[in-house]
Amino acid sequence: MVIISFLLISVGVALLPHLVYLIAKAISLINHHPIAYKPFGYAALGMMAVWLILFCWGYFFGRYFHEVKSVTIACKGLPKAYDGFRIVHISDLHLDGWKGHEDELLGIVNEINALKPDAIVFTGDLVSLDESELKPFIPILSKLESPNGVVSIMGNHDYIPYNRSLSDKDRAYKISDLQRMQREDLGWHLLLNDNCPVFPHKARAVLGSGSAEFGSDSAVFGGIPDGRGVYFIGCENQSIGIHHIITRGDLKKASEGTEGHYPIILTHDPTHWRGEIVKGGPSLTLSGHTHAGQFRVLGWSVARFIYDEYDGLYTDGDHNLYVNIGLGGTMPMRIGATPEITLLTLKSK
Secondary structure (H helix, E strand, O other), rough: HHHHHHHHHHHHHHHHHHHHHHHHHOOOOOOOEOOOOOOHHHHHHHHHHHHHHHHHHHHHHOOOOOEEEEEEEEOOOOOHHHHHOOEEEOOOHHHHHHHHOOOHHHHHHHHOOOOOOEEEEEEOOOOOOOHHOOOOHHHHOOOOOOOOOOOEEHHHHOOOOOOOOOOOHHHHHHHHHHHHHHHHHHOOEOOOOEEEOOOHHHHHHHOOOOOOOOOOOHHHHHHHHHOOEEEEEEEEOOOOOOOOOOEOOOOOHHOOOOOOOOEEOOOOHHHHHHHHHHHHOOEEEOOOHHHHHHEEEEOOEEHHOOOOOOOEEEEOOOEEEEOOOOOOOOOOOOOOOOOOOEEEEEEOO
16 A cells, blocks of 8 residues: 555656646747656656655655644533533544554554543544454553543444455455444444533543443433433434545434434535534534645645645534544555644633
């Protein structure tokens, strides 16, 4: 994969000056002004050299750096009891790329725990091609902890669609095994078109730890002023954009029983936000998927040609969307689009 990725982009880089040369040559023939090839050849060599340096940096270093982004989001309709609620949002681990770098991933887990968030959410693409990618990392990822646990959803890669040699039966088994490992081995709360209540520290103190368990009835919010709480609503992958191969999301089903409470919607592909979510009531949506194209220079990313929302915070009326650009990647490099851990602080308004 490394070689194929490098060669494909190298061909594109090398062809660009030659394409310009051919256009200039055609114009020169019309105007009867000769044009030399040498400057364009040098330009191609120079661009190839720059690309080689960038690729090596992105492969050996860029994809393993990361940053903690602290973002405050004003949420209309968020119950006052949740003012200041802190969520660590991570996404797109693509664990095949972490083989041999277990210490770096353990450091990320420890860093997340040190932030002491009220909740941790993972918005999909735990693996790239096979559920077996998760097994070596179970001892590391199972160390993630918060008062509300770790809540996760499935991304498009988690449905193993890109291993074309699998039968439907084998693929279904692998998907089921990946889901089982998240729930049983990692201890994560995987939502498949489902939801779970979220508890702030002050509510847990009133209710007692025994009441603040996943799967509790909404009546447990009786300890919160006005009885309104927050729910994580987890959709299965619902891609309305370029990756429409996986469309299993059912927002209506996932939201059942959450009426009257504030929704934090977890959906892997941010195209789902514009396509369906903004048509409803006030909400906060957390997504991943885009990786910001794994290439960002001076704020410019190739992902802008594919997605309307691809990196960071977006607002439309009473709706907020945060797109986390992930900690891993499908291509073995990151140039500028630094992997991120996002610490979200919610404010009611």
